[in-house]
Amino acid sequence: MKRxxxxxxxxxxxxxxxxxxxxxxxxxxxxxxxxxHYNTDEALYGNFADLTGIKINRxxxxxxxxxxxxxxxxxxxxxxxxxxxxxxxIERAREMGLLQSVNSAVLAKAVPAHLxxxxxxxxxxxxxxxxxxxxxxxxxxxxxxxxxEDLADAKWKGKILIRPSGHIYxxxxxxxxxxxxxxxxxxxxxxxxxxxxxxxxxGGDTDQIKGVAAGQAEIAVANTYYYVNLLRSKKPEDRxxxxxxxxxxxxxxxxxxxxxxxxxxxxxxAPNKEAAVxxxxxxxxxxxxxxxxxxxxxxxxxxxxxxxxELKSLGTFKEDQLNARVFAxxxxxxxxxxxxxxxx
Numbered sequence: 627m628k629r630x631x632x633x634x635x636x637x638x639x640x641x642x643x644x645x646x647x648x649x650x651x652x653x654x655x656x657x658x659x660x661x662x663h664y665n666t667d668e669a670l671y672g673n674f675a676d677l678t679g680i681k682i683n684r685x686x687x688x689x690x691x692x693x694x695x696x697x698x699x700x701x702x703x704x705x706x707x708x709x710x711x712x713x714x715x716i717e718r719a720r721e722m723g724l725l726q727s728v729n730s731a732v733l734a735k736a737v738p739a740h741l742x743x744x745x746x747x748x749x750x751x752x753x754x755x756x757x758x759x760x761x762x763x764x765x766x767x768x769x770x771x772x773x774x775e776d777l778a779d780a781k782w783k784g785k786i787l788i789r790p791s792g793h794i795y796x797x798x799x800x801x802x803x804x805x806x807x808x809x810x811x812x813x814x815x816x817x818x819x820x821x822x823x824x825x826x827x828x829g830g831d832t833d834q835i836k837g838v839a840a841g842q843a844e845i846a847v848a849n850t851y852y853y854v855n856l857l858r859s860k861k862p863e864d865r866x867x868x869x870x871x872x873x874x875x876x877x878x879x880x881x882x883x884x885x886x887x888x889x890x891x892x893x894x895x896a897p898n899k900e901a902a903v904x905x906x907x908x909x910x911x912x913x914x915x916x917x918x919x920x921x922x923x924x925x926x927x928x929x930x931x932x933x934x935x936e937l938k939s940l941g942t943f944k945e946d947q948l949n950a951r952v953f954a955x956x957x958x959x960x961x962x963x964x965x966x967x968x969x970x
Contacts, residue, residue: 653679656901659696661689661710662888670917674908680901689715689794696724696893705893706902713750714794714801716889717954720747725891728903736910736928740949741887750887750950751909752924754849755943756799757883758874759835764844765872771845773877774803774884778818785844786819787834790827791964794957795849795886800964801956802884805948809963816967826970832856839870846871849886850940854923857936875943882944884953888924 658671663686671682687695689710696705696719708725710716719725725747733742733749741750758777760770771777777786789796804812824843831848835856838846856868875883890909892902908914915926919933926933 654681654898654901656680656682656898656905657704657706658682658684658905659692659705659708659893660684660686661692661715667921670914670921673913673917674905677908678901678904680904693719693722693724697722701895703893703895704897706896706898707890707905708893709888709890711886711888712794712798713748713887713889713950713954714798714957716748716891717743717951717957719891721955724894726894726896726899728892728906730903730907732907733910738927740947741885741927743891743951744949748889748891749906749910750889750927751906751914752888752918752922753885753927753945754851754887754924755875755883755885755945756795756847756849757853758876759838759846759848759853759871760874761838761841761844762870762872764841767872767874770872770874771876772874772879774799775807775815776876777822777845777847778815780818780822782822782845784822784824786822787824787837787843787846788819788827789829789831789834789847791961791969795831796847796964797957797960798886798953799847799884800960801953802946802948804956804960804963805952806881806946809959812960813963813967816963816969820964820967820969823969835871836867839867850925851923854934854936854940857939858923858934873940875940877946878944881948882946885925885945887927887950889950 675682696703696708708719720743727746729746737749741753742748758771800812800816803815831852834846834848835853837843853868853873856864859865877883890906892899892906896902910928912928912931915928915931918924919926919931919937923934923937
């Protein structure tokens with residue numbers, strides 16, 4: 627794990643976007659535990675420090691060890707804010723009693739109800755849709771799966787790529803399907819999907835997209851920002867991969883596409899609570915939200931924020947309104963379902 631202190635500078639980011647500076651006579655310190663590992667976030671944190679005069683001391687680590695560290699430190703923890711990807715991870719921290727409820731009119735207004743904890747213990751500040759990709763040379767848009775449930779169709783036997791069941795992105799996806807379809811149907815679905823895989827699951831989301839583009843399979847499931855980052859890549863071979871696959875936002879005719887979050891929360895024993903709340907409120911400001919869209923190709927949670935051309939090219943879509951806490955709490959059962967189904 628790494629501890630860093632951020633010193634602010636005048637930072638700009640893509641496409642001519644620049645965060646306007648305002649002077650605050652505040653200062654102070656914020657201790658941030660972050661499981662986000664995107665280089666572009668450096669500018670985001672620097673901008674907050676520049677705006678407020680609050681110095682950020684950051685601890686970077688993988689999500690589960692970071693939560694375990696927070697637990698082990700107990701009431702002596704210096705952590706003010708915990709940031710991690712996937713609602714399943716931040717919900718685990720809440721269930722362990724490591725977070726505190728935040729009463730903020732700014733956060734309540736900015737973050738849609740389904741993307742924040744009902745008790746205001748954590749808030750989504752960026753989102754990513756888990757969608758279906760298809761090889762354009764082998765599958766037409768009309769024949770591509772239209773729902774997550776369609777992935778169980780026998781016609782896709784040996785033709786699907788997806789991450790291992792142990793990855794939390796899939797646990798949250800299956801958790802949302804469990805909430806929609808119930809245990810019996812979800813069990814049958816998972817068994818059929820496991821039988822339709824083109825190879826034993828391995829690699830990350832980008833690997834699944836590249837595998838479909840290379841003809842190793844016809845269908846893949848992955849998060850949108852991996853695809854958009856391929857679109858935006860400076861490497862011609864990455865852009866060629868993106869050009870070879872089509873995108874389907876599943877379940878548009880019923881509940882909508884499963885959407886997950888990167889989320890933030892104030893730690894239970896935060897020594898700098900005022901700065902912590904101010905930081906979370908900053909993350910949903912128009913400036914920061916536009917940065918998420920520009921910096922890591924994530925969808926902002928706040929409506930009306932300008933998207934990058936590549937992100938905008940995906941079009942609008944209906945998203946599942948299931949509260950993120952629900953599918954997060956279903957993670958453990960979802961993993962058991964996938965294990966019983968033979969989904970490695």
